Amino acid sequence: MKSSLFSPFSMRGLTIDNRIMLSPLCQYSSVDGCMNDWQMTHLGMYAMSGASFVCFEMTDVEPAGRITYGCSGLWNDEQEAALARVLAHCRKYGQAKYALQIAHAGRRASKKAPFEGSKPMSVAQGGWQAVAPSAIPEGDGSDAPHALTIPEIKSLVEKFAAATKRAARVGFDAIELHGAHGYLLHQFLSPLSNQRTDEYGGSLANRMRFPLEVFAAMRAVWPADKPLGVRISCTEWMPGGWDIDEAVVLSHELKKLGCDWIDASSGAGFKQAKIPYAPGYQVPFAERIKKEVGIATIAVGLITEFDHAEKIVASGQADIIALGRGLMWNPRWGWHAAKALGETLDIPPQYLRVRPGA
Template identity: 55%
Template sequence: MNGLFSALKLRGLTLPNRIVVSPMCQYCAADGLANSWHVAHLTQLAISGAGMLTIESTAVEPDGRITPGDLGLWSDDTEAALGTVIQAIRDNSRTPVALQLAHAGRKASSYEPWRGGQLIPVSEGGWETVAPSAIPHKEGEAAPVELTKADIVRLREAFVAATRRAARLGVDALELHGGHGYLIHQFLSPISNQRTDEYGGSLENRMRFLLEVFDAVRDAWPDERPLGVKLSASDWVEGGLDIDATVTISQALKAHGADWVVSSSGGISPLQKIAPAPGYQVPFAARVKQEAGLVSTAVGLITEPRQADEIIRSGEADLVAIARAMLNDPRWPWRAAAELGAKVTAPPQYWRALPQGHADIFEHLVFGAR
């Protein structure tokens, strides 16, 4: 069985290894515009030796931002700003770059996590949020506005417009955020979706918005570039989404041409009951891989190289997404290569910085602009 440092082909894109840098929100953009922080942050992660770098959740319209500091891709200005970041990555790394597109729905208009993460009232500079149903995320919050069918069409087209911008920027892969309690997840979950039209009720109806967005994005995205989806495989709330429903959703995505599914969990309700532990979401990824038959990504408290390698070798998942461990150690893939006897790419300026006792882990490739 292939291990963590084996290559993986996704349509016309070949990843040199199975390590994916997770999209991690930085909450420091201004009006959706990427800035020098994003250049520094993402370029560091791009020279880590990971198989693919995913740019943080990027809103398809201003009202879709989780916080006022979220990245956006809805205008020429936001496209140009993100293009500066991508060019910096390209100038210094050959790592494939993915971009996650999202809309926060009723979880938009929130303070940054370090400021509590709660809903910002309109009176304090927030904005009116939208959702499949007029149900607040938590008791005491203002209810979102229920989306009309015309709104649903408009939002689908916002995803398409952002997709076309991403294609112009030369992004290698796209991921739709369908988890963590954001808009697509809000349609999928019976906790947040109590519509009585064709977008609510049965699971088939609740996944309609996701599949319509997916199909429209796939049509607008170059055929040779892969497109994946992040899902919350369990709401961790009685009566909410579970892994059985997620397998069904993943099977539908496979039939519509999805290239991978990331199996995360939670986010739809503060009533969720989660007991996080190392690899606690890996069984979700294993079910998706085995029963949906598409590339499956494991994520969540995967912090050690041998742990990640075993997930791949055991066949539980095809990719592992590393988040907080990469922030803590931006050279995590170097350490993994040293421990596992593998090789990674690194810029020549850093070749002298080999992990002690491992003089042969770097592929001697010189980086430059594409």
């Protein structure tokens, strides 16, 4: 019987050979926002990993939108050229299709990298002023962010569109807009981090306004034959916080604007959130959005077993499986999944002799 995980999937003019995606993974290793030889090595490895959809890490639309000084950016020509170099390398040796995740960290900006302790950096410590819908700090010792004015919000929408135009020039196959994990778009959606009293805060329609304006501006400049999806946190796991019912409404609105997929993540905005971590704990969000909204979904989070991934796609809970840590730990996960599920993958010819049974 044919494996569902290894069946092709199409969105607009893009067809991916199987349903395995490398989840976007910040590397905190860029210099002045420019990717370099580290991403050549890191992403080059996943380009030939059997994952047919490789998402480049969170890449920010302005300097203040970076989590750390090592985050990738796309607001100038040098960054555009650096991305083009990594993408050309992946295309030369890999078998995958490539998405770029476009983002802004909002109030979660100005920190040390995780491998340097993740500590917030104040302006006096060499960091920078973070921005957010409201001047409410993250609660991890970060300084209060600057509450964006309406002209600043409009200018940020333009910055997302400008980065999208650059991504189109670089030649990515798809874009994923990052609306999850407590970063800027999520901060606007959340009634906990967004306490504005103007048209960008309060009601659900107002809280969705900025993310929807960003999406529409990006869709308008991204090629019509290329898909544009959104990663959202389907709940922030906080009493009184953003939840799956609101996420379903947002997904309907995004679909109306031409969104091609919802990457159904959750949480990450609040350290005190109680999250029921378990294999596939976010899959029910992907399933509900897929069924109620009629949009393609990506399931992500603690999916590590081949049979589990196969079952999620075969049972129609989600269309694509994104793996983060599972693929980082075992970059040949896709090869091993294909073997376990009785499929034969295209792999680089230099490696053909090592395939079991070859």
